Amino acid sequence: MIPRYTRPEMAEIWSPETRFGIWLEIETLAAEAMENLGIIPEGVTKAVRERGAFEVDRIDAIEREVKHDVIAFLTNVAEHVGEEARFLHKGMTSSDVLDTCLNVQMVRAADLLLGGLDRVLKALETRAREHKFTPTIGRSHGIHAEPTTFGVKLATFYAEFKRARARMELAREEIATCAISGAVGTFANIDPQIEAHVAAKLGLVIEPVSTQVIPRDRHAMYFATLGVIASSVERLATEVRHLQRTEVLEAEEFFSPGQKGSSAMPHKRNPVLTENLTGLARLVRSAVTPALENVALWHERDISHSSVERGIGPDATIHLDFALHRLAGVVENLVVYPENMMRTIDSMGGLHNSQRILLALVEHGVSREDSYTLVQRNAMRTWRGEGNLLDLLKTDPDVKAKLTDEELEALFDLEYHFKHVDTIFERVFGAA
Amino acid sequence: MIPRYTRPEMAEIWSPETRFGIWLEIETLAAEAMENLGIIPEGVTKAVRERGAFEVDRIDAIEREVKHDVIAFLTNVAEHVGEEARFLHKGMTSSDVLDTCLNVQMVRAADLLLGGLDRVLKALETRAREHKFTPTIGRSHGIHAEPTTFGVKLATFYAEFKRARARMELAREEIATCAISGAVGTFANIDPQIEAHVAAKLGLVIEPVSTQVIPRDRHAMYFATLGVIASSVERLATEVRHLQRTEVLEAEEFFSPGQKGSSAMPHKRNPVLTENLTGLARLVRSAVTPALENVALWHERDISHSSVERGIGPDATIHLDFALHRLAGVVENLVVYPENMMRTIDSMGGLHNSQRILLALVEHGVSREDSYTLVQRNAMRTWRGEGNLLDLLKTDPDVKAKLTDEELEALFDLEYHFKHVDTIFERVFGAA
Amino acid sequence: MIPRYTRPEMAEIWSPETRFGIWLEIETLAAEAMENLGIIPEGVTKAVRERGAFEVDRIDAIEREVKHDVIAFLTNVAEHVGEEARFLHKGMTSSDVLDTCLNVQMVRAADLLLGGLDRVLKALETRAREHKFTPTIGRSHGIHAEPTTFGVKLATFYAEFKRARARMELAREEIATCAISGAVGTFANIDPQIEAHVAAKLGLVIEPVSTQVIPRDRHAMYFATLGVIASSVERLATEVRHLQRTEVLEAEEFFSPGQKGSSAMPHKRNPVLTENLTGLARLVRSAVTPALENVALWHERDISHSSVERGIGPDATIHLDFALHRLAGVVENLVVYPENMMRTIDSMGGLHNSQRILLALVEHGVSREDSYTLVQRNAMRTWRGEGNLLDLLKTDPDVKAKLTDEELEALFDLEYHFKHVDTIFERVFGAA
Amino acid sequence: MIPRYTRPEMAEIWSPETRFGIWLEIETLAAEAMENLGIIPEGVTKAVRERGAFEVDRIDAIEREVKHDVIAFLTNVAEHVGEEARFLHKGMTSSDVLDTCLNVQMVRAADLLLGGLDRVLKALETRAREHKFTPTIGRSHGIHAEPTTFGVKLATFYAEFKRARARMELAREEIATCAISGAVGTFANIDPQIEAHVAAKLGLVIEPVSTQVIPRDRHAMYFATLGVIASSVERLATEVRHLQRTEVLEAEEFFSPGQKGSSAMPHKRNPVLTENLTGLARLVRSAVTPALENVALWHERDISHSSVERGIGPDATIHLDFALHRLAGVVENLVVYPENMMRTIDSMGGLHNSQRILLALVEHGVSREDSYTLVQRNAMRTWRGEGNLLDLLKTDPDVKAKLTDEELEALFDLEYHFKHVDTIFERVFGAA
Secondary structure: OOOHOHHHHHHHOOHHHHHHHHHHHHHHHHHHHHOOOOOOOHHHHHHHHHHHHHHHHHHHHHHHOOOOOOHHHHHHHHHHHHHHHOOOOOOOOOHHHHHHHHHHHHHHHHHHHHHHHHHHHHHHHHHHHHOOEEEEEEEEEEEEOOOOOOOHHHHHHHHHHHHHHHHHHHHHHHHHEEEOOOOOOOOOOHHHHHHHHHEEEEOOOOOOOOOOOOHHHHHEEEHHHHEEEEEEEEHHHHHHHHHHHOOOOEEOOOOOOOOHHHHHHHOOOOOHHHHHHHHHHHHHHOOOHHHHHOOOOOOOEEHHHHHHHHHHHHHHHHHHHHHHHHHHHHHHOEEEHHHHHHHHHHHHHHHHHHHHHHHHHOOOOHHHHHHHHHHHHHHHHHOOOOOOHHHHHHOHHHHOOOOOOOHHHHHHOOOHHHHHHHHHHHHHHOOO | OOOOOOOHHHHHHHHHHHHHHHHEEEEEHHHHHHHHHOOOOOOOHHHHHOOHHHHHHHHHHHHHHOHHHHHEEEHHHHHHHHHHHOOOOOOOOOOOOOHHHHHHHHHHHHHHHHHHOOOOOOOHHHHHHHHHOOEEEEOOOEEEEEEEEHHHHHHHHHHHHHHHHHHHHHHHHOOOOOOOOOOOOOOOOOHHHHHHHHHHHHHEEOOOOOOOOOHHHHHHHHHHHHHHHHHHHHHHHHHHHHOOOOOOOOOOOOOOOOOOOOOOOOOOOOOOHHHHHHHHHHHHHOOHHHHOOOOOOOOEEOOOHHHHHHHHHHHHHHHHHHHHHHHHHHHHOOOEEEHHHHHHHHOOOOOHHHHHHHHHHHHHHOOEEEEEHHHHHHHHHHHHOOOOOOHHOOOOOOHHOOOOHHHHHHOOOOOHHHHHHHHHHHHHHHHO | HHHHHHHHHHHOOOOOHHHHHHHHHHHHHHHHHHHHHHOOOOOHHHHHHHOOOOOHHHHHHHHHOOOHHHHHHHHHHHHHHHHHHHHHHOOOOOHHHHHHHHHHHHHHHHHHHHHHHHHHHHHHHHHHHHHOOOOOEEOOOOOOEEEHHHHHHHHHHHHHHHHHHHHHHHHHHHHHOOOOOOOOOOOOOEEEEEEEEHHHOOOOOOOOOOOOOOOOHHHHHHHHEEEEEHHHHHHHHHHHHHOOOOOOOOOEEOOOOOOOOOOOOOOOOOHHHHHHHHHHHHHHHHHHHHHHHOOOOOOOOOOOHHHHHHHHHHHHHHHHHHHHHHHHHHHHHHOOOOOHHHHHHHHHOHHHHHHHHHHHHHOOOOOHHHHHHHHHHHHHHOOOOOOHHHHHHOOOOHHHOOOOOOHHHHHHOHHHHHHOHHHHHHHHHHHO | HHHHHOHHHHHHOOHHHHHHHHHHHHHHHHHHHHOOOOOOOOOHHHHHHHHHHOOHHHHHHHHHHOOOOOOOOOOOOOOOOOOHHHHHOOOOHHHHHHHHHHHHHHHHHHHHHHHHHHHHHHHHHHHHOOOOOOOOEEEEOOOOEEEEEHHHHHHHHHHHHHHHHHHHHHHHHHEEEEEOOOOOOOOOOOHHHHHHHHHHHOHHHEEEOOOOOOHHHHHHHHHHHHHHHHHHHHHHHHHHHHHHOOOOOOOEEOOOOOOOOOOOOOOOOOOOOHHHHHHHHHHHOHHHHHHHOOOOOOOOOOOHHHHHHHHOOOOHHHHHHHHHHHHHHHHHHEEEOOHHHHHHHHHOHHHHHHHHHHHHHOOOOOHHHHHHHHHHHHHHHHHOOOOOOHHHHHHHHHHHHOHHHHHHHHHOOHHHHHOOHHHHHHHHOOOO
C-alpha cells in the first residue's frame, strides 16, 4: 500500500479497526446462533452487543505475549465484556473468524471497485456521446488506416469496462462465502446451523465444504480478475499517452491552471496520470501469480497463503481502486482537440481512401490490375508530396475517363465511414 | 506444445488443417450473407461449397512469396474454386477471419476442457462416495489435527473442480464472439448483417464493438481462468504426492504390473504422475501474464499479441487438457490404503482428542485451569511413549473422579467427528 | 511493506528522511563539483553543509501546492540555507537526483541483504558441521532412496546460498551507478565532471550513457536476483516443513517454552515460520515481472516505472531481508532428532540396500537375472512385514551359498554411504 | 517452440538426436574414467566409441514398453555395442546423465545467444557511429524535450546490450556444471573422479554438491537472465515502433521491394517485425516464473521440474535466439530519415530552447521572475502558431535590450547540445 495511491475509503476496509470490528461481528453472530440453539447461556449475545469493544494497541500488546492474534483479540474483548465472554468462539477455530473476515473485506473491496468501474463507465459514455461523430483516424500498427470517430474509439473502452464490471461482479460472488466449520471442516464441535446464521446475517452464502480454510481457488479467481481489469486500465491509459504525444496531440490530460513547471515550454504537458496508471496496472497484475501459487495448500491447510494475502489483499484492491478513480478523472476532464484529429486525417493527402478508389474503378469496368496501376501512380505522387490524392485523380485522364469529379469527391466523403456509428452505439450503449 | 503432454483431440484443434478449414467456413458463410444481401452474384457460395479446398503446403509456399497468410490462403482456394473466388472476402479485413477463427478454436478447446473437467468430477464423486466414511487424519500445517474422512477430503476437491467447471463455462462465453467489421471496426465496407449471419451459423454472438481486432481482455480472462484451474490441479496433485510419501503411504498412484524398475525395492513407487501434474500446472499458469500483457494494444490494434497467442493458445489448452485427463486417471485408479489411514490416526496415541477431554472435564465442573493440567500431564506421557492417552486417563485418579471409563471411551469415539458428513455430502453432491 | 515482516534497518533505508537526506547529499556533492569548476560561486557548498536541512512535513506541504517533489525539496532546503541555495541543482534534471538516490538506496539494501545471507550461511555451516555424519534417509519423489547425512543435506543449502550471495553481489554492482547527465542524457547543461565527482564520493561508478533516466534493465536484473534468492529460501523452508510433518518429525522449528497453545497437544507444533517464509518467497518473486515490464520505457523515458518502484523497491527488499533473518533463526535454532532420522532409515527393513546386494551377487558370479530374483523374493517379504531384509537374506539358502553373514552385514553397513562426505564438505566449505 | 520463430541452429540443440548424442558422450566418458580407475574392464570405451549408436525411433519404442527413457536408451545402445555395453552407466543414476546433458544443451544455447547478442551489438555500433551527429529530438513522457543525436540514442541500446552480453556470460557459467554423484549425491556407488573426468572433457566444472539433481537455482538464474534480455529487446523494438508511427516517421523497418500489400497506400508500412519482437519478449519472459517455481523441489528431488523444462528449455532459448537475430536485422537495415528528425525538432518553433533563453537573460542581469515573463509571453505566441521563437524574441524590445541577434541565434544553436557526444561515445564504445 503506497499512501499516494490510496483512497481512504479503501484503506479503511483494510485497517486493523475494521478487521477487528468484523471479527467481533462474526463472534457475536455466532454467539447469537449458539444461544438460539441453547448451546450457550441466554444473555451472552446481549452482553457482547452492549459491552463488546476492543483496542488495537491492547490486542497488539497481548499478541506479542501469546503469539496468537485471535486469542489476543478474545482476551481484550473479555476485558470489556466480562464473564459472558468465555462463551464466545465455542467450538470454533481461528480460521473460521479469519477467513470469513477476509471474505467480508474482499466483498466490501469489490463493492468499492464496482463503484469505481461505474464512474469510469459513466465518464466514457458521456465523452463517447459527446464525440460520437468527431472524426479521427483509425490506426493499426501505429500507422494510419481508415477514419473512425472518437466516440467509437471510446465506445470500445466502454464495452471493455462493461465486461470488466461483469467480471468484478463474478469475482465478488466467488468470495462472498462464510465458513464456520471447525478445525478440519467437519463441524465436529460446531453445528452447521451456526455457519448458516452468520452467513445470512453477513450477506454471504455458506461455503459448501471447507477444510480448515476457505479454499484459495476463490481468492485466486478474484485476484486474477483484478489483473484483467488492470490490463484494461492500461489499454486506455496507453491510448491517452499516444494521443498526447507531441506529434499527435489529439487529446490531453487536463492540466490545471496552477500546475507548475511548463509555462515557458507550453508544449511540455506530460501525460503523467496515464503513465502512472500504466505502472499501477503492472503493480495490480503482480498479485495474480502469488494468488495462483496460494491455491495448492498442503492437506487441510498450511499457512503460507497468509503472508501473501497480508500483502496483495490490501495492495491490489487499493491500487486498482485508486487507478479506477484516477482513470475516471482523466476521461472526465480529457481535453480533446477535434481540429487536430482532422488535421491528422488530412495529413496523408487522402491516401486512406486508396482502396475505395480502387473498388470504384473496378465497379466502373476497369480491370483489377489496371485499377491498381492507376491508383498507385497517383498515390505515390501524393506520398512524395506532389498534391493531395483527390486533386491528382481529378487531373489524371485515365481516371477522368471513368469517374466524374462528383463521383471522385464522393469517394473522399468522410461520412461514408460513419454510416454504422448509430448501430455500434446502439449495440454498446443500448437503444438511445 | 510438448508431444508427450498432448492429446490428439486437442492438438487437432490447433492444426493448420483445422485453422484453414475454419477460415474457409468463415469466408463461405460471409459470402452466403453477401449473396443474400445481393452484394455479390448468386452462385458464389454454391461454387465455394462444392469446390472449395486448400492444401497446407501450397498455402505455405504462396505465403513465403507474398508474406501474407490470408492472401496466400485465398489464392490457394481460388485455384480450386475458380472465377467465383474473387468475390470472397469482399470488404473484409484479415483480422475478421483470423480473430473469429481463433475464437472458434478457443471455444472448441473450452469444450474439450469442460469434458476433461467432467471426467475429473465423475472420478472424484465416485471415489468420494466410496470413501465417504473412511477415517483419515486431517492435517493443518502438516501436523495431525482432528480426524476427517477421505470422502470429505475428496469432496473438497469435487467442490473446487465444480467451481473450475463454472469458471471454464464463463471463459468459454468470454471468447464466443465473432467480429466481421472491417479495417477499423466501423463496417465502412461491410454490412453488419454479414457479421450477424456468420456469428449465428458458428454458434457465436456478435462482438458489440471491435477495433480491427476482437478485444484482448476477453482472451486474457480466458487464460487467467486456465491458470486458476491449473492451480486446482496442482492442489490435488500435491495432496496425492503427500499421501504417497514413504512415511505416510495412505494412497498411491496406480502402478501397472508391467511397470519397470522397482520390484527389488518394492517401496520405490514414485508419484511421477502427480509430480508431472505439478510441473504442468506451472506451465499452464505461465500463459497468464503474457495474456494480460496482450491487452493494451496500441490504438485500433498492433500485432504484438499474435506471436504470444501462437505460443500460449495451443500450449496452455493442450497442457491443461492433458493434465485434466491424467489427473482423472490418477483419481480413478488411486490405490487407497484405509488401514494405513487408521494406523496414522492411531499413531498419536489418541492425542488428537485432548481438547474434547478438556471440554468434558470443564463440563463436569473442573475449572479450566485444572482441566488443562490434568490433560496436559497425561498428554505429555503419551507423547513420551508411555502409553495411549485413553489408557493413561483411565488410571489417573483425578480424572477417574470425574469421568467414568465409559464416558472416557465415548470421548475417543471416532464417529463423533463424522456426524455431519452426510450434511457435507448433500451440500456438495446434492441430495442423495 | 507489511510491518510484521519488516526489520527497522531495512525500513529506514526507504524512509522519507533517508531519501531526502540522500537528495541533499547528491545536491551538495554536485555543488561542490560545480564550485571546483568555477560554475557557481565559492562558498555555496560550505553554506549548504552548514545550514542544509529539511523537514518531511514541510516538503509534503509544498509538494501538494507545486506538485513536484524535487522543487518542493529545494524550496524547503532554501528556507534553511538562504541565498546560496539558488545555486543548487544548476543544469540538473530531477531524475539526476531521483535515480541516483534510488540506486544508493538499492545498494544499501543490497548490503543489508548480503548481511542476511552471511547469517544464513554461518548458521548452515555450523549446523552442517554439527551433523556432518548424522545419518538420514535421502528421498527422491518423496520416497526413501539411499542414506545420506543431515550435514550433506545442509551442505547443499550452504552451496546454494553461497551462489545466492555471489548473485547478490552482482546485483549490487548492476545498480551501483550514478547519472547526472541532464534532461536527455547529453550533458548539454551540466559538465560530465560533476557526475564523476558525485559518483566517486558516493561509492558509485558513472552510468556510461543515460537517457533522462538510469536504464531499467539494471533494476530488472536486481529484482530478478531477489526472486531467485527468494526461491532458494523457499526450498529450505519447504525442507523444514517436510521434516516437521507429524509422520516424519526428524527436525522441528524451535518452539519457545512460553509459546502458547499446544501443551495439551504436544505434537501440535506447527512449522509456522517456514510456512511464512514460503509465502514471503511468493511475495518477493512477485516483484520480478513488473520489474521486467519496467524496462521498455518510451523514448528517453516515461514515468510508468515510478509507481511500480514505489511499491516493489521497499517491499521486495524489506520482505527478503526479513525472510533471510527469519530463515537464519530457523536454522540456528532448528531442533534436530537424529534418533528419528535413524528410525526412518530403519523403517524400511533395509530395503534401501537392495541394489547393493544385487551388485554383490553379480560380483560373486550369479547372473543378473538370478540375482534379481533372489533379491526380489526377499525384498517382497520385507515389504510385507515378514522381517528385515538382512535377516531374511541370511536364511535364504541360495543367498547363503554365495555370501557369508559377514559379507551380508557389510552390505548393510551405513558407513559405506558416507565415505565421500569429507570430499563433499571440502568442496563446499573448503579445506577444513 | 513455434516453427516460424525458430532458427535451425538452436532447434538442433534441442532435438532428440542431439540429446541422445550427448547422453552417449556422457556415458562413454564415464566409462573411460571407470576404465582408467580399473572399475570396468579395459576395452569397453573403445567398443562404445567404435560401435556406439542409437536410433530415436527405436528408443521411443523401447520407452513405450519400459517407461524409462535412460533404460530405453541404454538398451538400444547395447543392441549396437554388444556385450561391453553392460558396463555402461555403472553406479550412475539417470539424473547424472539427464541433468548433465541439460546443462550441456543450455551451455550450447548460451553460446548461440551470445552470438546473437554480438550481432545486435555490431549492428548497433555501426548505426550509432553512422548517426553519431544526426540530430533528433529527445522525448520524455512522449513529449519533446531537448535535442540529442540518433547516435546517442543507439548508444544507450548498445550499452544495454553490452550489459545483456555480460549477464548472458554469467548465466552460462551458472549452468556449466556436471554432476555424476549417484542416487542422492553421496557418491556411494560412484567415484568422484569419474565426475571430474566427464566434467573436464565436456568443458564443465564439477557441481560441488548435488542431491540427485543439479540444483535448480542455477536454471532459475539462467531463465531470469533470458527474461531481462528479452525486456531489453522489447525496449528497442518499442523505440522503432514509435519512430515508425505515421506522425513521426523518423525511421522505418526495411521494406523489401517485393513485399506485398501497400503500394496503393504507400504510407502503410507496418512495423511488423518489431511488433513481433514485442510479443516474443512476452513469451520469453513467461519462462521466468515457472523457472523460479522449479527451485523448491522436495527433499533430494522431485520430478516436477521436468515437464516445465521440456517446455521452457527449448521455447525460451529458441524464441530469444530468433528475436536477437530478427532484432539485429531490423537495426542493420533500419531506414533512417534524418530530414524527418530535423523536421520534428523544428516543429516546435524553437520552444525547446526556452530554458536556455531564460538562463541567458538571468546571466545578463534580468531577474528570474522578469526573465520568466519575457520568455513565457513569446513562447505562448509560438505555441499559438504566431511565429518561431527566435524571430519573436528578436522583435521583442525587452529582449532586444539585453541580447543581440547574434547572442539569440547562438542560443538556438543545435551544436550546443552535442558537445559531449564524443565523451559519451568514448565511454560506451571505448577510445576511437
